[in-house]
Amino acid sequence: MSDTALIPQPREISTEPRRSDKVFRGVVTSGGLSSLVVLGLIALFLAYRGFEVLREEGLGFITNADWSITLDESANVVESNFGLSAMLVGTILCSIVAVVIAVPISVFSALYLNFYAPAWLKRILVAVIDMMAAFPSILFGIWGFLVLMPSVEYWAKLINKYLGWIPLFEVEPYFFTRSPFVAGVVLAIMIIPIITSVSREIFAQAPLDRIQAAFALGATRWAMIKAVVIPHGRSGVVGGAMLGLGRAMGETVAVYTVLNIVFQINWHVLLGAGGNVASLIILKFGEASEYEIKALMAAGLVLFLLTLIVNAIANVIVKSTGKSGR
Amino acid sequence: MIQTPESEKAMSSTQPSSLASVANARQERTHASTATGTGLEARGVHAWFGKNYVLKDINLEFAAGSVTALIGPSGCGKSTFIRTMNRMHEFIPGAAMAGQVLLDGKDVYAPGVDVTKIRLQIGMVFQKPNPFPSMTIGENVLSGLKLAQIKVENKDELLESCLVRAGLWNEVKDRLDAHGGSLSGGQQQRLCIARALAVSPQVLLMDEPCSALDPGSTLRIEETIRELSDSMTIIIVTHNMQQAARVSDYTAFFLSDGGPGEMIEVSRTSEIFSQPKDQRTENYVTGRFG
Numbered sequence: 309m310s311d312t313a314l315i316p317q318p319r320e321i322s323t324e325p326r327r328s329d330k331v332f333r334g335v336v337t338s339g340g341l342s343s344l345v346v347l348g349l350i351a352l353f354l355a356y357r358g359f360e361v362l363r364e365e366g367l368g369f370i371t372n373a374d375w376s377i378t379l380d381e382s383a384n385v386v387e388s389n390f391g392l393s394a395m396l397v398g399t400i401l402c403s404i405v406a407v408v409i410a411v412p413i414s415v416f417s418a419l420y421l422n423f424y425a426p427a428w429l430k431r432i433l434v435a436v437i438d439m440m441a442a443f444p445s446i447l448f449g450i451w452g453f454l455v456l457m458p459s460v461e462y463w464a465k466l467i468n469k470y471l472g473w474i475p476l477f478e479v480e481p482y483f484f485t486r487s488p489f490v491a492g493v494v495l496a497i498m499i500i501p502i503i504t505s506v507s508r509e510i511f512a513q514a515p516l517d518r519i520q521a522a523f524a525l526g527a528t529r530w531a532m533i534k535a536v537v538i539p540h541g542r543s544g545v546v547g548g549a550m551l552g553l554g555r556a557m558g559e560t561v562a563v564y565t566v567l568n569i570v571f572q573i574n575w576h577v578l579l580g581a582g583g584n585v586a587s588l589i590i591l592k593f594g595e596a597s598e599y600e601i602k603a604l605m606a607a608g609l610v611l612f613l614l615t616l617i618v619n620a621i622a623n624v625i626v627k628s629t630g631k632s633g634r
Numbered sequence: 635m636i637q638t639p640e641s642e643k644a645m646s647s648t649q650p651s652s653l654a655s656v657a658n659a660r661q662e663r664t665h666a667s668t669a670t671g672t673g674l675e676a677r678g679v680h681a682w683f684g685k686n687y688v689l690k691d692i693n694l695e696f697a698a699g700s701v702t703a704l705i706g707p708s709g710c711g712k713s714t715f716i717r718t719m720n721r722m723h724e725f726i727p728g729a730a731m732a733g734q735v736l737l738d739g740k741d742v743y744a745p746g747v748d749v750t751k752i753r754l755q756i757g758m759v760f761q762k763p764n765p766f767p768s769m770t771i772g773e774n775v776l777s778g779l780k781l782a783q784i785k786v787e788n789k790d791e792l793l794e795s796c797l798v799r800a801g802l803w804n805e806v807k808d809r810l811d812a813h814g815g816s817l818s819g820g821q822q823q824r825l826c827i828a829r830a831l832a833v834s835p836q837v838l839l840m841d842e843p844c845s846a847l848d849p850g851s852t853l854r855i856e857e858t859i860r861e862l863s864d865s866m867t868i869i870i871v872t873h874n875m876q877q878a879a880r881v882s883d884y885t886a887f888f889l890s891d892g893g894p895g896e897m898i899e900v901s902r903t904s905e906i907f908s909q910p911k912d913q914r915t916e917n918y919v920t921g922r923f924g
């Protein structure tokens with residue numbers, strides 16, 4: 309109307325929720341925050357308990373590979389050397405082996421379940437795979453030790469024979485039992501369910517009209533999957549793999565059962581000498597002195613931070629690859 | 635069955651004037667079609683979804699190089715019918731069909747027929763534009779070749795000719811590397827038409843290709859259809875009767891009275907709109923129901 313009219317300030321818009329809504333909001337908020345609080349308290353506890361050792365060892369706690377403590381008769385610490393490097397290398401090595409083996413199997417089984425399996429078989433397989441996720445890890449460990457190890461050792465020898473020229477697959481001395489590779493295979497079986505179900509969910513969301521478009525252009529099923537389903541699900545698969553990696557790094561009992569823990573950095577995946585932070589804790593915890601327990605708590609804190617970093621990297625990857633396929 | 639031109643001439647003298655102007659909107663063909671093959675024929679096609687009987691005994695011929703519009707109210711089985719033509723029907727769980735679909739006289743449902751080859755010969759454009767989001771505009775057009783593993787001598791030439799025929803070339807020629815999602819809805823639909831053309835189908839099925847588009851894009855796509863009809867057989871499902879009148883040579887009217895959909899009448903488009911033989915057709919095309 310008139311050009312002298314003042315442009316008004318935007319209004320404050322507020323709503324007064326009902327009492328029932330307020331109560332519900334409170335319940336849901338406390339539920340949502342509780343996991344954060346618990347996680348924070350655990351981290352705080354580990355930092356508090358491990359602080360003394362971390363101060364004593366400094367950066368050497370991550371870069372050294374010794375783990376020894378000498379006590380006198382009245383249980384005072386005479387000398388101590390704590391370093392996690394061998395365990396950290398072992399943890400990463402086992403987890404990467406696990407993910408490398410588990411991801412292809414999981415992706416193929418997710419594709420089979422979504423696009424090839426008849427409905428009745430799909431129902432059964434989904435139930436079985438979910439059950440696998442709930443299976444006690446000690447049983448995986450024992451099964452891996454008793455049943456899997458002999459055949460995995462055979463594969464390991466084959467890999468060493470034909471690919472031994474690659475430094476990663478060197479075995480010197482010639483000793484294959486209880487290697488990071490064996491532990492990785494056991495871990496792979498344990499993380500297949502989670503990667504499969506994440507992949508299956510994301511593949512099932514592939515847009516139906518694009519799938520039909522591909523078929524209408526004369527695509528075979530596999531060509532359709534390559535053109536539509538995989539580009540759509542790529543970031544989800546990466547996310548699933550990272551979840552699996554996190555699970556593999558934190559897994560304790562199964563690895564402890566099959567892995568030969570040696571305090572020496574070993575990058576040779578087939579050699580029967582490995583390390584694992586979580587397994588170290590379970591190995592030493594029972595007979596540890598008060599001061600060594602503090603060291604173990606510090607080790608726990610390092611593992612916690614490592615998992616956190618992996619998850620953060622996973623988030624970045626998922627976000628950066630997420631856009632393209634959608 | 636399709637009427638012969640003779641019978642049309644005999645009837646044209648008695649056209650009521652009210653609908654004649656719409657019916658005559660499509661220009662008569664002035665030159666011979668270059669479409670190959672002897673066309674497509676549905677013989678006694680029935681269809682089911684589970685126990686739901688949706689399509690009853692459809693007999694229709696589509697001459698090579700003709701444009702046929704399928705009209706009728708929602709739920710009368712038009713889309714189901716065209717999806718039986720290129721065997722997209724069978725993707726829906728529980729879907730079944732009976733009868734024959736003959737492409738150049740050969741049954742596309744015969745045992746041992748490679749279904750992917752059928753879909754190459756009978757292309758399809760869907761109701762909602764569905765370019766592949768992970769591919770660029772150029773890749774989208776040529777995606778059919780990749781999907782069906784067809785080798786082509788000169789890809790750039792094919793890319794250009796498909797986009798030209800789909801009426802999109804001028805709008806996208808400077809940004810073939812942009813993603814398909816950056817186009818407007820109407821452009822995306824023409825991209826999908828170009829994509830369907832790249833594998834050189836004999837027949838193009840169009841399932842309400844303009845129902846999600848604005849009038850300008852609709853007009854553009856209708857022009858495209860008219861140009862394409864020189865070289866291929868087109869079957870178009872539409873709810874827009876003006877569109878059927880504008881683009882098609884023949885029109886078939888489908889109807890379901892609560893049971894399975896049936897084809898009530900087929901004839902030259904001008905006849906369907908001016909002198910429908912069936913009372914139900916007349917009610918529909920004059921807007922008394924549906």
